Amino acid sequence: MGIFDKFKNVFKKEEKKEVELYDKGLEKTRKNFLSALLNLNKKYGVINDDYFENLEEVLIMSDIGVNTVMDIIDKLKKRVKKENIKTPEELKDIIVDEMFIIYVNNEILVNKINYASDGPTIILFVGVNGAGKTTTIGKLAYKLKAEGKKVLMVAGDTFRAGATEQLKEWALRINCDIVYKENADPVSVMYDGVSKAKEENYDVVLVDTAGRLQNKVNLMKELEKINRVIGKLVPEAPHETLLVIDATTGQNGISQAKSFKEITNITGIVLTKLDGTAKGGIVLAIKDEVGIPVKYVGLGEKKEDLRIFDIEKYIYGLFKGIEE
Numbered sequence: 001m002g003i004f005d006k007f008k009n010v011f012k013k014e015e016k017k018e019v020e021l022y023d024k025g026l027e028k029t030r031k032n033f034l035s036a037l038l039n040l041n042k043k044y045g046v047i048n049d050d051y052f053e054n055l056e057e058v059l060i061m062s063d064i065g066v067n068t069v070m071d072i073i074d075k076l077k078k079r080v081k082k083e084n085i086k087t088p089e090e091l092k093d094i095i096v097d098e099m100f101i102i103y104v105n106n107e108i109l110v111n112k113i114n115y116a117s118d119g120p121t122i123i124l125f126v127g128v129n130g131a132g133k134t135t136t137i138g139k140l141a142y143k144l145k146a147e148g149k150k151v152l153m154v155a156g157d158t159f160r161a162g163a164t165e166q167l168k169e170w171a172l173r174i175n176c177d178i179v180y181k182e183n184a185d186p187v188s189v190m191y192d193g194v195s196k197a198k199e200e201n202y203d204v205v206l207v208d209t210a211g212r213l214q215n216k217v218n219l220m221k222e223l224e225k226i227n228r229v230i231g232k233l234v235p236e237a238p239h240e241t242l243l244v245i246d247a248t249t250g251q252n253g254i255s256q257a258k259s260f261k262e263i264t265n266i267t268g269i270v271l272t273k274l275d276g277t278a279k280g281g282i283v284l285a286i287k288d289e290v291g292i293p294v295k296y297v298g299l300g301e302k303k304e305d306l307r308i309f310d311i312e313k314y315i316y317g318l319f320k321g322i323e324e
Helices: 001-011 014-026 025-041 048-061 068-080 088-104 132-147 163-174 186-199 215-234 250-265 282-290 311-321
Strands: 121-126 151-154 175-179 203-210 238-246 268-272 292-299 305-310
Touching: 014 025, 014 305, 014 311, 025 048, 025 088, 025 215, 048 068, 048 238, 068 088, 088 215, 088 311, 121 132, 121 215, 121 292, 132 151, 132 163, 132 203, 132 238, 132 268, 132 292, 132 305, 151 163, 163 175, 186 203, 186 215, 215 250, 215 268, 238 250, 250 282, 268 282, 282 292
Parallel strands: 121 203, 121 238, 151 175, 151 203, 238 268, 268 292
Antiparallel strands: 292 305
16 A cells, blocks of 8 residues: 555545645646656556656746755656566556655644744744735734634734735724834834733734845844844744745745745745645655755635645645546
């Protein structure tokens, strides 16, 4: 029994809603990727160099990333030789296996938030403008409030016109507390926010930041200052720095991840708009090329559609229908 079948059997015992969300959210990617893969298998009766060349193209078109694809193809070739596999039909399950293995990479995957043992947990959100930081903060605040946590949002992006207003709208919509100041230095807003969280016993503080990447030096200095100020108020904070990436930007998202990783300590990725792209392979590429786990994915526009990332459900959503 392959990994895909094991996942499928486990999901039968779970609530179907979560699995269905991944199924629906990855529909565009699956439609392109899986149909191309199945057509390739029909075209080639036996595995040869031409087959691997075409398979490489199918994987790259799903935005898995050239380096990751080359790694997958190399591993597939070794297994074909070692296990004496002759036909593409026999290789289907192994492709699923290798894509799962390349993400896990013998690591213990931590997709949960690193909560503080004492005092408020501070989560910093970084990312370029338009990636969906503010919306992600609103959706995560909604999710955490539904779990019974006392949540505070901090409008630290005082650079982008409308960023504070957007976060205020989210606060109103989900009935969440917010700290903001008009035309203020972002660090002072964050200082006020974290101070309030300590004094009033908030569980989680979600901090928005400016999305500038054009000048790395300035952004690095600003983030260093933010980390220093927050760290003085709450030791070991921020407890998480989540990089928000728009999945529809494809390989550009990987470049953003590499750039932000150089600037600050990224602890996890939030991939927004995964349901809006046909190139959902970016999930594998980011983990393989940047080494940072995906912690949350956006699988729809509703406030409930930000989900903790689950590699098993992702693989299932990507390959559903492969038995056909």
